[in-house]
Amino acid sequence: MSWVLIAEQSLNGLQFGLMLFLLAAGLTLVFGIMDMINLAHGSLYMLGAFIAASLVQATGSFVLGVVLAVPATALLGMALEVVLLRTLYQRDHLSQVLATFALILILNEAVRLVWGSDAPLPMPVSLSGPIELLPGLFYPAYRLLIIGVGLAVAIFLYVLILRTKIGMLVRAGASNREMALAMGVNIRLLFTLVFGVGAALCALAGALLAPLLAVQVGMGENILILAFVVIVIGGIGSIRGALVGALLVGVVDTIGRAFLPIAFGAFLPPQVASAAGPAIASVAIYLLMAVVLFVKPQGLFPAR
Amino acid sequence: MKKIIFLVAAAVALPLVLQFTNNLFYVSLASRILIYALAATSLNLVLGYGGMISFGHAAFVGTGAYVASILFVEGVTSAWIAWPAALAAAALAALLIGAVSLRTRGVYFIMITLAFAQMMFYLVNSMKVYGGDEGLTLPRRPDLGVDLGNEVAFYYVVLLILLLSLFLLARLAGSRFGRVIVAIRENEQRAEALGFPVYRYRLACFVIAGAAGGLAGALLAAHGRYVNPNVLHWTQSGTLMIMVILGGVGRLWGGVLGAVALLGLEHLIADYPLGWLAALAPNYQQHAGLAVGLVLLAVVLLAPQGIAGLFSRNTRARA
Numbered sequence: 001m002s003w004v005l006i007a008e009q010s011l012n013g014l015q016f017g018l019m020l021f022l023l024a025a026g027l028t029l030v031f032g033i034m035d036m037i038n039l040a041h042g043s044l045y046m047l048g049a050f051i052a053a054s055l056v057q058a059t060g061s062f063v064l065g066v067v068l069a070v071p072a073t074a075l076l077g078m079a080l081e082v083v084l085l086r087t088l089y090q091r092d093h094l095s096q097v098l099a100t101f102a103l104i105l106i107l108n109e110a111v112r113l114v115w116g117s118d119a120p121l122p123m124p125v126s127l128s129g130p131i132e133l134l135p136g137l138f139y140p141a142y143r144l145l146i147i148g149v150g151l152a153v154a155i156f157l158y159v160l161i162l163r164t165k166i167g168m169l170v171r172a173g174a175s176n177r178e179m180a181l182a183m184g185v186n187i188r189l190l191f192t193l194v195f196g197v198g199a200a201l202c203a204l205a206g207a208l209l210a211p212l213l214a215v216q217v218g219m220g221e222n223i224l225i226l227a228f229v230v231i232v233i234g235g236i237g238s239i240r241g242a243l244v245g246a247l248l249v250g251v252v253d254t255i256g257r258a259f260l261p262i263a264f265g266a267f268l269p270p271q272v273a274s275a276a277g278p279a280i281a282s283v284a285i286y287l288l289m290a291v292v293l294f295v296k297p298q299g300l301f302p303a304r
Numbered sequence: 305m306k307k308i309i310f311l312v313a314a315a316v317a318l319p320l321v322l323q324f325t326n327n328l329f330y331v332s333l334a335s336r337i338l339i340y341a342l343a344a345t346s347l348n349l350v351l352g353y354g355g356m357i358s359f360g361h362a363a364f365v366g367t368g369a370y371v372a373s374i375l376f377v378e379g380v381t382s383a384w385i386a387w388p389a390a391l392a393a394a395a396l397a398a399l400l401i402g403a404v405s406l407r408t409r410g411v412y413f414i415m416i417t418l419a420f421a422q423m424m425f426y427l428v429n430s431m432k433v434y435g436g437d438e439g440l441t442l443p444r445r446p447d448l449g450v451d452l453g454n455e456v457a458f459y460y461v462v463l464l465i466l467l468l469s470l471f472l473l474a475r476l477a478g479s480r481f482g483r484v485i486v487a488i489r490e491n492e493q494r495a496e497a498l499g500f501p502v503y504r505y506r507l508a509c510f511v512i513a514g515a516a517g518g519l520a521g522a523l524l525a526a527h528g529r530y531v532n533p534n535v536l537h538w539t540q541s542g543t544l545m546i547m548v549i550l551g552g553v554g555r556l557w558g559g560v561l562g563a564v565a566l567l568g569l570e571h572l573i574a575d576y577p578l579g580w581l582a583a584l585a586p587n588y589q590q591h592a593g594l595a596v597g598l599v600l601l602a603v604v605l606l607a608p609q610g611i612a613g614l615f616s617r618n619t620r621a622r623a
Binding site for chain 2: 039093095108112278294
């Protein structure tokens with residue numbers, strides 16, 4: 001096992017972790033501030049990817065398509081919040097889970113009606129080749145772009161939440177909603193705004209991951225669960241927790257899938273190793289979450 | 305009481321009616337609905353009576369389905385062994401998962417039950433010996449003494465198991481145990497202050513529900529003569545939750561009504577073309593999910609008490 005492989009897999013883990021962070025950041029804010037379980041967050045990710053696919057095709061430019069898809073999805077998300085989700089804040093978690101589960105079904109079918117089951121979103125040709133980072137270490141340029149965008153957004157969000165007035169209001173809402181309300185914060189507007197930001201981040205992640213994965217109906221469902229795992233590990237409502245949790249999950253998952261089968265092969269007979277390796281690797285992040293919750297039932301960085 | 309006798313009589317008479325109207329192939333669908341009714345009822349014990357929002361109930365249904373199927377493949381073809389084994393294995397899984405999960409509260413509980421179910425989903429996915437992601441196909445249904453290959457016989461066996469389970473649930477809900485469980489749901493601190501070991505009561509409730517879910521899983525595998533990892537997928541847990549909410553949370557018949565309504569609706573849309581709707585939207589039957597989603601949304605927003613709530617005079621709020 002060479003250092004090149006390790007470096008490559010670490011970068012893959014970082015790239016996956018940063019994309020998870022984009023999804024988890026919106027989810028944790030909605031969750032932390034509004035105390036609202038939004039299962040339809042994954043559907044916004046799917047919507048964002050489909051919208052991006054259409055816009056890229058219409059404009060003929062990858063960058064322009066993605067950049068336009070982000071505000072479009074944000075607007076859709078805010079419309080959804082104003083029309084429907086707003087009425088759910090006062091309801092119990094069970095109603096929220098059910099209503100947003102219904103929304104998944106509805107949005108899945110709506111996308112199928114408008115676009116069909118899948119849509120093409122090819123990688124821009126100029127970025128499809130590898131780049132030599134270090135002598136002997138080649139890495140796909142497109143994945144580097146994702147890492148760059150992810151890092152930039154992470155820093156931007158971090159500064160926005162921890163260093164600005166709006167961020168202060170958001171944090172105030174997350175740590176004590178009633179008190180923030182009593183201090184005269186316009187919570188309704190803040191909620192809609194936060195929801196829009198969450199939707200925009202979803203669209204960005206969906207559009208950027210689309211060339212690597214695939215744009216298809218149901219693409220949001222499995223990654224949604226990963227995003228939930230991330231925010232539960234990090235502590236609900238904490239943007240720092242979401243970042244740490246996302247990187248942990250991204251790296252553990254990628255490294256586990258790449259190296260656990262090899263590691264098992266070192267001391268187990270090949271048949272057992274080839275069966276047990278992938279099995280353990282695929283449950284590794286859930287084990288991680290169970291352990292974290294067992295030790296710290298409120299996650300690593302509790303917001304309250 | 306009259307309503308219950310009517311419902312049971314209707315269920316018993318169903319195969320006869322279908323035979324007279326030459327629709328006997330619907331008996332198999334009816335069995336499937338009753339099996340889901342059992343699974344939803346078991347979830348209702350945790351969700352409705354216990355107030356624990358478990359988002360991983362498919363784990364126990366799946367455990368039961370897989371244990372029964374694996375036993376069959378390994379040569380244990382008797383349902384008298386396989387079904388109790390499925391029940392016991394699901395109970396064990398519920399004991400382990402519950403012991404960890406019940407230390408957390410609120411949203412964290414929802415998410416950790418979900419995570420455990422996903423863990424099981426990926427585990428069975430990687431069990432290459434037993435089909436991996438393709439699942440297991442069984443040559444026939446297990447042996448019970450009656451010919452389960454006969455759809456009508458299978459239907460009555462499932463109906464009997466469901467009615468027995470409902471009877472036990474009613475007895476359980478009325479017992480001291482059931483009242484403590486409801487008391488914990490209503491006010492945990494108060495129950496604790498009265499000296500009830502809250503954690504142990506909750507765990508017992510969780511295990512009983514898991515065991516019943518496992519039995520439903522074994523029946524499901526026998527019914528389809530097939531099992532694949534999708535019985536453990538999180539959307540399956542979501543579907544069971546939908547049934548409970550649709551039917552009525554914390555109501556004895558909630559799970560049954562929800563399963564009948566949801567699966568009935570799906571099949572109505574898929575099997576009976578409506579002329580006027582088809583004229584408006586030619587392919588609407590391929591989009592049953594849209595209608596199910598809209599109905600579900602309407603129920604959550606407009607009838608939080610579920611279908612059972614619409615028929616009951618006791619409209620005391622319960623959420």
